[in-house]
Amino acid sequence: MPSRILLAALGIEAVVFAAIAPNFATVANVFEVMRLSVEVGLLAVAMTPILVTGGIDLSVGAMMGLAAVIFGAAYRDWSLPIGMAAAAALLAGCGGGVLNAALISALDIPPLIVTLGSLSLFRGLAEGITHGATNYSGFPPTVLRIGQGYLWGIVPAQLPILLAIVLAYAIVLHRSVIGRAWYAIGFAASGARYAGIPVARRVGLAYVLSGLVSSLAAIVYVAHLGQARADAGTGYELDAITAVVLGGTSVFGGRGTIWGTLGGLFAIAVLQNGLHLAALPSELIGVLVGTLLIGTIAIDRMRRRSRALGGRLQEEDTIVRNSQVAVLCAAVIAGALIVAGTNVWLVRSIESNVRGAGAAVPASRRAHRPVVAVMPKAKGDPYFVSCRAGAEEAAQELGVDLIWDGPTSLDAAKQNELVENWITRGVDVIAVAVENRAAISTVLRKARERGIRVLTWDADAEPDARDFFVNQATAEGIANALTDEAARLLGGAGDFAIITGALTAANQNEWIAFIGKRVSEKHSGLKLATIRPSDDDRDKAFAETQTILKVYPSVKLMMAISAPAVPGAAEAVRQAGRSDVRVIGLSLPNINKPYVHAGVVQTVVLWNTRDLGYLTVYAGALAADRKLPAGTRAIEAGRLGAISIRGSEIVLGPPLLFNKENIDRFDF
Amino acid sequence: MRREWSVAIAIGALAAALALVAPSYFSAENLRDIFLVNMPVLVAAIGTTLVILTGEIDISVGSAFAVCSVAAGVAAKAGMPTALAGLTACAVGAAAGAVNGALVAYAGIPSIVVTLAAMVALRDGLRWTTQGAWIADLPPRFQWLGVAQSTFPVVAGLASGLLVVAFAWAMRNLAAGRAVYATGSNAQAARLASIDTAFVKLAVFTAGGALTGLAALLNSVRFNQIPSNTGIGLEMKVIAAVVVGGAAITGGRGTFTGTVLGVMLLGAIGPALTFFGVSAQWERALQGAIILAAVTVDAARAGLSRTALVGA
Amino acid sequence: MAGLLLEAAHITKTFAGVHALRGVSFDLAAGEVHALVGENGAGKSTFIKIVTGAESADSGTLTVAGRAIHRMDPPTARALGVAAIYQNPALFPGLTVAENIALPLDGGRAFGRVDWRARRRNASQILKQVGAAIDPDREVGRLSMPERQLVEIAKAIGANARILIMDEPTASLTEREIGGLLEVVRRLRAAGAGVIYISHKLEEIFAVADRVTVLRDGESIATRPRGQIERGELVRLMIGRELTTMYPKRVVPLGDVALELRGVSNRTRGVRQISLTVRRGEIVGVAGLVGSGRTELAETLFGLTPPDEGDILVNGAAAAIASPAHAIRLGIGYVPEDRQRHGVIPAMSIAANTTLSNLAAVSSRGLIDRAAERRASTKYVEELRIRTPSVLDAVEGLSGGNQQKVALARWLSIQPAVLILDEPTQGIDIAAKAEIHEIMERLAEAGVAILMISSELPELLAMADRIAVMRRGAIAGIVSRSDATPDRVMALALGHAA
Secondary structure (H helix, E strand, O other): OOOHHHHHHHHHHHHHHHHHOOOOOOHHHHHHHHHHHHHHHHHHHHHHHHHHOOOOOOOHHHHHHHHHHHHHHHHHHOOOOHHHHHHHHHHHHHHHHHHHHHHHHHOOOOHHHHHHHHHHHHHHHHHHHHOOOOOEEOOOHHHHHHHHOEEOOOEEOOHHHHHHHHHHHHHHHHHEHHHHHHHHHHHOHHHHHHOOOOHHHHHHHHHHHHHHHHHHHHHHHHHHHOEEOOOOOOOHHHHHHHHHHHOOOOOOOOOOOHHHHHHHHHHHHHHHHHHHHOOOOOHHHHHHHHHHHHHHHHHHHHHHHHHHHHOOOOOOOOOOOHHHHHHHHHHHHHHHHHHHHHHHHHHHHHHHHHHHHHOOOOHHHHOOOOEEEEEOOOOOOHHHHHHHHHHHHHHHHHOOEEEEOOOOOOOHHHHHHHHHHHHHHOOOEEEEOOOOHHHHHHHHHHHHHOOOEEEEEOOOOOHHHOOEEEEOOOHHHHHHHHHHHHHHHHOOOEEEEEEEOOOOOHHHHHHHHHHHHHHHHHOOOEEEEEEEEOOOOHHHHHHHHHHHHHHOOOEEEEEEOOOOHHHHHHHHHHHHOOOOOEEEEEOOHHHHHHHHHOOOEEEEEEOOHHHHHHHHHHHHHHHHOOOOOOOOOEEEOHHHOEEEEEOOEEEOOOOEEEOOOOHHHOOO | OHHHHHHHHHHHHHHHHHHHHOHHHHOHHHHHHHHHHHHHHHHHHHHHHHHHHOOOOOOOHHHHHHHHHHHHHHHHHOOOOHHHHHHHHHHHHHHHHHHHHHHHHOOOOOHHHHHHHHHHHHHHHHHHHHOOOOEOOOOOOOHHHHOOOOOHHHHHHHHHHHHHHHHHHHHHHEHHHHHHHHHHHOHHHHHHOOOOHHHHHHHHHHHHHHHHHHHHHHHHOOOOOEOOOOOOOHHHHHHHHHHHOOOOOOOOOOOHHHHHHHHHHHHHHHHHHHHHOOOHHHHHHHHHHHHHHHHHHHHHHHHHHHHHHHHO | OOOEEEEEEEEEEEEOOEEEEEEEEEEEEOOEEEEEEOOOOOOHHHHHHHHHOOOOOOEEEEEEOOEEEOOOOHHHHHHOOEEEEOOOOOOOOOOEHHHHHHOOOOOOOOOOEOOHHHHHHHHHHHHHHHOOOOOOOOEHHHOOHHHHHHHHHHHHHHOOOOEEEEEOOOOOOOHHHHHHHHHHHHHHHHOOOEEEEEOOOHHHHHHHOOEEEEEEOOEEEEEEEHHHOOHHHHHHHHHOOOHHHHOOOOOOOOOOEEEEEEEEEEHHHOEEEEEEEEEOOOEEEEEEOOOOOHHHHHHHHOOOOOOOEEEEEEOOEEOOOOOHHHHHHOOEEEEOOOHHHHHOOOOOEHHHHHHHHHHHHHEEOOEEOHHHHHHHHHHHHHHOOOOOOOOOOEHHHOOHHHHHHHHHHHHHOOOOOEEEEEOOOOOOOHHHHHHHHHHHHHHHHOOOEEEEEOOOHHHHHHHOOEEEEEEOOEEEEEEEOOOOOHHHHHHHHHOOOO
């Protein structure tokens, strides 16, 4: 059973969010919380017996990625029927589990080391199979229904899968001979051996099952997002472990229940959901989850200690000692402080919104100010940070409430989750910078059905999933601008190399495809020497560029197509003293100014991101007031003046080329 | 010492292959560049080695690295001299490490749980406060620690080399160092030998944090801006290097020679694969396979020698 | 009294209601070897724990070198020059021999410099004193058990102990090493140290001790100078009661041979050429010194370390026992010596512990029927009179005797053909002891073949139909109940012709 402290935390969360978050306490929202917990829930449930035996499995998230890719490849590339494809994915999961199990129980290598290695191996295989770039989609509707549909109009279709696995694991762990063996092994592996339990086999089984369940989670994930990519499930292992540990399972083995894990899972899910509904920033999640984790476990341990001092075991549930009362009080106070802290933050942020808007808006309208929710691809990305400034400017000017939130790092699943939460909260307009086209479209359609105006910006969803797309530049336009600029700088012929974001980044992969096309069509003198990933990490882009400069001395131009990669590549070129190598790329003016002025970076291609944010919110406000019907040909967008609309695309204008002459005029 | 030999042999094999296929790998500037890129990993790995030697683990290194980098940048921008900015970074790292260490040593919470919480909390906390903004316009004297770019590798090489040698020496020759080994080897026996094992754990986490801060400083001064999202995944790199270098995850066994070799092997593979012309998408799979192979061969050999020993 | 290093007077200690020590008095002079003898459970270990500060006495006084010590704790004990050598060495496996010897010495100064050369020199010097040829640079984790024992001794000697406590220091040493060790003890005595020497091996005691104190049931029965006591009397004092009335084993008609060993060897564990039969209803005792291979034989039979030679026949059929699960299927149960680590899983409930080895009996299609489990467990709890409020309580809350009954109960459920009991009554109180013995009898009557390993002679003499005496991994002789005397068994165990 989940500890009383965890239940108390869950209770406090529920009460607080019911008070401050719109539509938190509704049946539909409860089911939404559950839907979003399914994948991590599956992993966490399978992780529970592993922790019970005193082990750990860090490879589950990577296994999801591998299984997702195999599922996609089996269906799309090898043309297997969908059932066979699913079987292939499950088989891969089994195989991965067997590898872990063999190394852990046969060779007696610590699980932490084994699964750390297999984490890299599985994720690496997934990247290798897809070349990092392939993004499998176009799955049959039967599959998609599992991840996106509803049973009886309200129960998410994947929920029964989680329920089935939870029940199966609960039965095996709590009722079966095997589960008993897991506990015995966790408490005392040698004692279990003397009792005739086949320890190696039982431990191995937990890892094999974990691999299998991870691949099942991968199928649900694919069905949920409608796409299979090598980065599926990145970081999920830590989410799963957090849920399990929060649920009271000991990392030393022996103690823990499936019900506790469910408690931990929902404590995190409710927290995320509540914060989103209350329009509190996503960064709070990490901070609060960390606090919750340390808090519950510390309190639990203190209680155990005082109980151990108190003696007899069987009295634990009936006698409440003074020390326990004290500890519980401390817990309540700590919880209250956290809640109070968030409330203060909430109140302050609302106040600042109201203050900012108050001057421009007549009092009568303040009561029903439209709410425009805008989502970047990743919150911390400087590109999107610069968009936000424009968005806030427009919100103030027009007197709308702006919710600006998104995943803290690129994560398609988190985008869907946030849109779901906004639907539940009941905002007027949703504008999304789309990370994954197929994945987001389903949930955007749902938003439209509920009467919410939907815009996309920066990157588009399926056309029928949104009302308008605020288009700063097409992928082809960007690719062409970059390629033409490269050709100009190289004088029409020469080698160049590309530093991309993550290998799996969809946008970048699309640009690369168009760059290749442009090269073969118009600039046959150009030759692409290599493509290296930077994982959106400046330092990695730096190191990769250094290596490229040495391995491919003929490369005379670095094209970096991820915002942090341009200064990274530029710094590498500068430090190498290679004044014959030019650097261009897609990035922000501010972080590149030193290099542009130093003549290392010739051209940065981008649009005015501040204007993009401004235009998005401006269009959103118009849509909220029903002043943006389909077929509108042009709008008057405040300080931007007249903006034309092509079809359903609101076009910001052509990309800007920043260079020595003009870059100081931009500040973002 | 056996694992160190396996790693050394692996490095030798890699070097031999490179000498055949891509001799330019051994150009002075390439070696210098690879060294500078891996120097922060090495410095952080010293701290993680300490932590792992006591039988604990720290997976918050990457997040702490980012926090320390930003702290160093903010301090430098506030006009502090570079030394003071570096001290700030180390102090911030040490403080984060001390909190982890206290929770592990005195509250008795497993280190993986504590540092997991620290990992998410520090990372998201930093995102919240910086809102993703980079620290730009660093004072010029901050870059390269105030020395010329060409002398920096010498300075940094000397500094990190000295650091490794100093730690290796201290861990071998100071009572405090031996207390770390003793704590990880047999905590019960260590307490019997009047070693305050809880304090030892607090100390290694604190020292690990300070070293993370130093790593962050050495990395930050190589650039003129500090991204706030730096250091993602650093903890895994560091732990893998330490473990490949032969340190036992259960504590009490491991050397700095091993850690240095582990960092060398893992740091050399990435660029080497590029020199070999392997495409980027297989890199991670190969790295995983190499880690697994290293620990498997070692475990299999240990198993063989164990039976041989008993049979004798 | 001048010259007394240690004086303990009227020490009492109670654990969970069981009197471990009831008024023990003991003293030790400088330049003296004072032997402490007694059966297992007589209170020797508890007494040592009190002297080293690991436990505190309930009452009584402790005087070290003329200073009354009110609160003894390990640091104080060390500071006073009290050092103990335990049966299970507390060493650092990852560190070298030299360091293991040195570490307890130079605690304190965190930034003190380690002088490796001095450490090594010191270590090899001490090791030479002990008569051990061990390279000080070797890693302790790679040493054999006797080598570790020697390092443990060297460690204590290195600490310049004035009061050295040796608890069965020779248990796993060879004759040559024992000779060297006794030489060390004599040298320490000559240097003015006091040695408390604990051993089951009476020959050693007669070889080195100046005085002997006998402990029995937590009381100091007698203290005699070496010249004023002879072997027979010492044994009598240790055992202290009429053997025949203490453990009555009723005569049970013996059935067919249930377990037969033909030349069973396990070279890696040091078990050599064991041939033995146990019949239904028979209790065969296994005597021998600690380290004579008794436990290793039991673990070989139970499949934990399968034999590499010889045949094992269970109920007349050859069985190649490969794992504990296999042994259990053949109807072999094993109550191991280390109850806490192997015999039970202390953190689990009584119900879970009693059914752990035969979950099939309380489950169908792999699912445990909790009601059936509780019923089965309750049955054993009543049958074995395990005193507990509920079968759902954790075993760790029970007394030693009740824990041992739980360990036994586990095997009742498999209806064993053969039951191997390793030190079944070690460290439990008299009443529980008698109960365990009665359970064994009932099992024998029901036709179970029992192999009982015990270090307690009286127990063996009273309970066993025959006693197989082991020495150095082999059977030194088998004595039948009617011929068995303490002297005869001891003689076989020690390797004297009787």
